[in-house]
Amino acid sequence: MRISELSRRTGVPVPTVKYYVREGLLPPGELTSPNQASYDETHVRRLRLIRALLDVGGLKVAAIAEVLGAVDDPARPVHKVLGAAADRLGTAHDDDNDAESAAAGAAVAELIARRGWQTHESNPAAQDLTRALAAMGRVGHGAFMELLDDYADAAEVVARADLGYVSRRVGVDELVESVVIGTVLGEAVFSAMRRLVHVDESARLFGRDTTVETDEKVTDRATR
Incomplete structure (x- = not known):
């Protein structure tokens, strides 16, 4: 064409x-x-x-070029392709050297060790997690770190689902492409789904949204 x-x-x-x-x-x-x-x-x-x-993934052109370079490299193991895609999702901010950053960094290192994850606190994702926790500490929400294992449980389930999908792909070309899709676009899917569940849980905990009617209310009005 x-x-x-x-x-x-x-x-x-x-x-x-x-x-x-x-x-x-x-x-x-x-x-x-x-x-x-x-x-x-x-x-x-x-x-x-x-x-x-x-x-959808929000990557810059330069980052996409790096990811596709990994995809197109026949000598690159699939694990390394996944790493290249995941690394491009990270932010590029300098680390702060305050007490909150130190506490967050220690918590992330302990989490990785406790969960037995085969990675390191120098991983860009770990650095992003450290920055996010440090930011929460600075605004008075340091107690959020108590939820780390709950988040880790959910993350492990989602990550296994992602890679389970990837492992079903047979061809090498489809395999490496699926790694990228599962990592980058899967991040967008999970983020959007999490926001949907937040709305639902908020309605359950703090009162229903008056703009949304349940089938029960509609039925009740119709029988009056």
Whole structure:
């Protein structure tokens, strides 16, 4: 297919497609003439993955390039591909050296050791967790660290579900792509679902939202 058809099928403007090719995110098409190139289904799939990582996963173009570089490296173990994707989700803030950061860092290191996780407190995700807990401590919610094991229980269930999905993929190309999707887009899915449950639990604990009617209320009104 020509680049115009590729653009139409994926919803990505032609100039953006050319930009992705220049940046190495998208392989170039096969030249059919000095000014024309042909694209196929692999380009459609890769473009959709790029847009998902950008629009849903929230990754920057440079981060996407690094992740896709890991995906395209046949010598890279799947575990390393997952690490490359997970690392790109981290923030890039400098660490603070206050008491809250020290307490949070110690709590995260203890959590990792207690759970027997095969990682280290220098992992970008651990550093993000440390920063989040330190921020909570600074605003008077240091007691939130008491919930770490509850969060860890939930995280282990979700992570196993993610990787269980990945392990069902047979082809190598699908396998590494699924690792990226399960890590980056799965993060967005879990975050959105958590917000939905927060609304539900808040309604149960603090009173129902008056804008939402239950079937019981509708039935009761109809029988009056």
